[in-house]
Amino acid sequence: METITAASGTTSLTWLLIALPLAGALILLGTGRVTNKWGHLLGVATIAGSFGVAVALWLNLLSKPSEDRAVRQFLFTWLDLGRFKVDVALQLDQLSMAFVLLITGVGLLIHIYAVGYMKGDDGRRRFFGYLNLFVAAMLLLVLADSYALLYIGWEGVGLASYLLIGYYQTRDTAGPAAKKAFVVNRVGDIGMSVAIMLMFAAFGTVTFQGVFEAAPGASSAMVTGIGLMLLLAACGKSAQFPLQSWLLDAMEGPTPVSALIHAATMVTAGVYLIARSNPIFDLAPTAQMAVIIVGLITLLAGGIIASAKDDIKKALAGSTMSAIGYMMLAVGLGPTGYVFAIAFLLAHGFFKAGLFLGAGSVMHGMNDQVNMRRFGGLRSVMAITTATFGLGYLAIIGIPPLAGYFTKDLIIESAMARNPIIGGLAVIGAGLTAFYMSRIFFMTFIGKKRWTEDVHPHESPWSMTVPMLVLAIGSVASGYLLMRDNTLEKWLEPVTGFVEPEGSLAPAVVTGISLAAVAVGIVAAILLYLRRDVPQVAPEKVSFLVLAARKDLFGDAFNEAVFMRPGQWLTRSLVWVDNKVIDGAVNGVAASLGGLSARARRIQTGYTRSYSLVMLSGALLVLVLLAIVGR
């Protein structure tokens, strides 16, 4: 365990990372129309400031020896209840630094892009306020020094994603999509809160340091339980099986939001959570195995779904599911995988953001259409978008020497070293990735023009293309820069540990196998979508697999049949019980008392003598009774 020193000098600026975007969000959301004119510029400026602070902190950490890089900045005491004490304190170490740079860097590019993309939208100020809130919450999530504080960022991310997915308030589909994301995330959050409660019950503390120091002394059942609960939480945020269903609907938000959710924030939170909790997972092989299985299922399911979607954003969303599945698989592999997971996550941040911004640029030129069957041949009119999207495409499928090759290949290698079945499934996933990404690229940019008649595609303004270009450079270079001389391994080793994977197959052989799978995927896509004409309407007669993939592998149908309908039935019957039984009893008592009193009121005639008659008869009655009893 590395030592953590108190923040001083440059590192005492850590709080600014969160404070800047948070202040931006408060100003933009609090001031109303006054800031309409320059609100978006403020939104960009706060993230730029945050990015500047992040770079300064990074340089500062680089100048220190690798064991002394972790710092903790105490802000204030949040709860002090005797045995239970929670501080609001930030922990900046190599792992959070990597995330902070990704979040602020890619976040900044997306903000700049959104200035152009959201031009002319009435709610642009509100949109930037939400974006700032999103970034602030995500930064709090990765900088927290305890699970309790992480939970706040966790929920903040959930809130911001809800607001952004439902941003187009006038669309009928946006509201339900936002609600779905929120509700599915709540299911995962149960795991998070139960994990925190278990930690407090077992260790009496919820700080990372305290929990990790105490974890080896706990029973293996407890550690496994905490690990599985953390996995459930990660599944919710990272859209992993079985909580993946919200991600595809989340495409209802504006495209910059999709890029932000998929590249820099939100879905990476689950991977972060598990990588951060590595001391717990290292003690719980069962939980690790569960992480691997979840990752494998998701990476294959995401690939299958992405292969059948005609909506460019939904196809990319499936691709994100699949990519996050790779990361989960890698973090499940333990110390041989954490570094590769983070490497792939960082590289993925570049090319997935680039791909989404490219998709947004296409939509911008095509009157917000998303159906790839009506695209085709766009490379003739959108040169920059085609180039940046193309580089992202080559990067994600793992063509050497782009980012995906350096990072995804290592995950497959260490999976292969663990178990050939796991490795084999990961290779199939790589082939699927190559297939669906080629399909998207071919259907959109190459082939015949299948445009609807009223569109006039054009290249996007510079505020959109510049971020795409920067991200494309990142997609090309990030993998090499991260992996050259084991840079990232040395950087992360104090936090996550690192063990060189040792498998029976030589790395070169594994690389050969996965490149062969990629080649098969590309060839299949060429045969299906380049050599043959793409129909403008999706064919009806398709195999069961395609049908299933179009319906998200029946995830929604399953949820509806198993959870929604019985839940609805339960609530309806409870409402019935409430109305008829509980309200019936209460109203019945009231009504019978009312009826009784209406009758009793007749006794009160208001005549003095009837009262006195009653008194007299009462007195006589008492006398008679006394006479009888007294005898």
Add this chain to the structure above:
Amino acid sequence: MNPMNYIYLSAALFSIGAFGVLFRRNAIVVFMCVELMLNAANLAFVTFARINGTLDGQVVAFFVMVVAAAEVVIGLAIIMSIFATRRSASIDEANLLRS
């Protein structure tokens, strides 16, 4: 003389008073009947004191007289004000308490 005769007289007076309270309309008359009942009770008390040879009944009779005097003051004031507002001393007309 047999002290029980006083008891019979007291019972008769009380019954007359009670009858008057129940059946007369004029508030003044009802009021006088109440006084009659009180004094019938006083007579009974004094008689019992005499029969038992103790002073208890006599003392209670004094208390009743004091209460009766106080009651007359308040009761007459009420009847006066009712008469002043309604121009009638009939107790059946003063039935505002009814529902």
